[in-house]
Amino acid sequence: MRMPRMTTRRWMILVAVVGASIQAIRWHLKWSRAYLWLAERRAASKSFRTLFVPGKGPVRINRNGQLISPERDRWYAATSDTYYRAAHFPWLPVEPDPPQPE
Numbered sequence: 001m002r003m004p005r006m007t008t009r010r011w012m013i014l015v016a017v018v019g020a021s022i023q024a025i026r027w028h029l030k031w032s033r034a035y036l037w038l039a040e041r042r043a044a045s046k047s048f049r050t051l052f053v054p055g056k057g058p059v060r061i062n063r064n065g066q067l068i069s070p071e072r073d074r075w076y077a078a079t080s081d082t083y084y085r086a087a088h089f090p091w092l093p094v095e096p097d098p099p100q101p102e
Helices: 008-045 068-088
Strands: 049-053 056-061
Touching: 008 068
Parallel strands: none
Antiparallel strands: 049 056
16 A cells, blocks of 8 residues: 655644644653652651650651651651652642641
8 A cells, every 4th residue: 555645734734743742742841850859859858867855755857957747747748749649640730738737
């Protein structure tokens, strides 16, 4: 079977399809990297170490040496999971972050 002739119209359609595909891939990579960066930041802010302080009991600290409450630790874990999921599926909507606990 013979291939159809490549007329000017068919070349224009082919170029438009290839251009749209390349742009879709670039968009996907851009948003995947952005969401992955947010997820990594949130994951790094989760508690780093648990220390026992006399009179206070076990406390959790992050990499900067700041105390972290268990609620905030769970908040960091939940939001990092949200952004990891968004990095894998950037075309799906991302729900806004819940308010950060104090």
